[in-house]
Amino acid sequence: MPSALAKSPLLLACRNLPVPRMPVWFMRQAGRSLPEYRAMRGSGSILDAIARPEIACEATLQPVRRYGVDAAILFSDIVVPVHAIGFGVDVVQGRGPVVESPFRTTADLTRLRDLETTDIEHVIETCRMVTSELEGTGTPLIGFAGAPFTVASYLVEGGPTRTFHLVKALAHREPALFEALCDRLADMAIAFTSAQVAAGASAIQLFDSWAGALTAMEYEQFALPSTRRVMAALEPLGVPRILYGLGTGELLSLMATSGADVIGVDWHVPIDAARTRVGALAVQGNLDPALCVLDRDVALAATRDVLARSGDRPGHIFNLGHGVLPMSDPGILADVVSVVHDEGRAGVETPS
């Protein structure tokens, strides 16, 4: 680890170690919620912006400059790897990832070839540019990938869904096929995140955003095994691994067995209760993003409530419980960062 990162509050907190200040960053801190991003990008698919390293690097760095957060997160999307191998995915503005020809049968497995380094040169280049810009600042870059279940849900449903009935039916009806699909996606997530680490990322977050659609029994059968494979493959790289999902209150104790070092928690479970559920692991969260849109006082009161529940114990990375909402007020988010830095006590070393 470059020496400036040795004191990174984020990287220390991931390991449950004492920190110089409580770390904070925001899921989806880069991109659509920032006026400087909207001014830069114009219209078109986000995949085009991601494919241009100078744009993606700038988008990654904008929130670091604006908010003074304790980590940059790669400006990317969980469908980038499947898009890169030509599965036929686009991200439609205001809707999300849309799949031209959804995954339905065993024959579709052949459409999921290995992810090669040459498929993601642009992402690797972005990571190199970002970490070069951040060098010496002590701010790490978090790389990321979608967890197999969540990516599978897009491939099977053909787009965003509120019901998940196609992916659930496939998983229950053809568990061996679903496992094969998730294994392919696990391999791609491993290749994708390993490449990011090789290009300078100091931590990895696996987004199993839609795992909360599953019961604990389903999660254990359909999502956890491939998640464990990803976590195990990343272990030798020596970077902290964060696992996040929305609406996973019933799943937290299972997620804690995935091999992740940090469990992301949404706002439905108070952070102290979440710590009980995940045991010794570090936690990340869990301010409600909906409270950061309209009212500064409401946002800061909620921030202080999270901090109070968190207390002194090390191993808490402050974050939202889900991504920054597009209509969020960046000024409010900046004030949230200040309050966490000024008042957060989780693992903060007191001068002796």
Added chain:
Amino acid sequence: MPSALAKSPLLLACRNLPVPRMPVWFMRQAGRSLPEYRAMRGSGSILDAIARPEIACEATLQPVRRYGVDAAILFSDIVVPVHAIGFGVDVVQGRGPVVESPFRTTADLTRLRDLETTDIEHVIETCRMVTSELEGTGTPLIGFAGAPFTVASYLVEGGPTRTFHLVKALAHREPALFEALCDRLADMAIAFTSAQVAAGASAIQLFDSWAGALTAMEYEQFALPSTRRVMAALEPLGVPRILYGLGTGELLSLMATSGADVIGVDWHVPIDAARTRVGALAVQGNLDPALCVLDRDVALAATRDVLARSGDRPGHIFNLGHGVLPMSDPGILADVVSVVHDEGRAGVETPS
């Protein structure tokens, strides 16, 4: 209670009493998922169909005939009362309730006048027609209303939302105004459901469908007080009161303090775990509706899993964990009913 209803499995189970067979019905069993309904109704707002008692009565009875479920539920919508007093709401097909001029300030309270019997003559007439048709069959009619928080979320957001940021901001920023709003909506829910009971309904379900958007702390402050008012006002009527919300795993123990007799549970919490959380109250649920769309074997295996977790203890009404999905296969749902009736053991009296 008319004598034929004295042995209603649903009404007995609501009271934790032994039942001749395990009761089952489905939220949203009436309406869009049934071909006979689609054939009858054609296009146009659902509010127009609800306003015609002969249509609404027929829609209410269709699933009772088709499935042999243990209850009819009034074909209606949670926005019917606010629509009836002229707040300016419509239900847009494929989208949901849309409010012309959302609730934003104290001045908007004056737009919420008392609900008078004359506003809902059509609903009262539907209840009379349905209960007259059901007379002697032993099948009760469940009346319903939206819980104040959930109706308030539509009025404040102006339509369906995934973020709830407007209603949360209003509740946090102006708690007295939000309380006044929920009190008005509680009065309307009381008037609406009382009229249904007077016209023959034998049980009431309060849909707090979106309560799961709230943390436990928020639920206790913003949703529970008005829900308690409704439950308390209905107590003298002597009909069982069911309280349902989606994604309420963290809220079940609070919901159990609302005065409800039965707590509805979605599929995220296994029904045995849910019983632990709600204590002595009866429970309703909790088959995942997504599993009833495509595959009979999957649906029946999941049904049997719920039944196994439920066991022998009285006080379980079988249902889905959320409404029937529009694309559900009615044949699968019919088979679910058969399995529950044939194999369900919760509170079922064994011939001595």
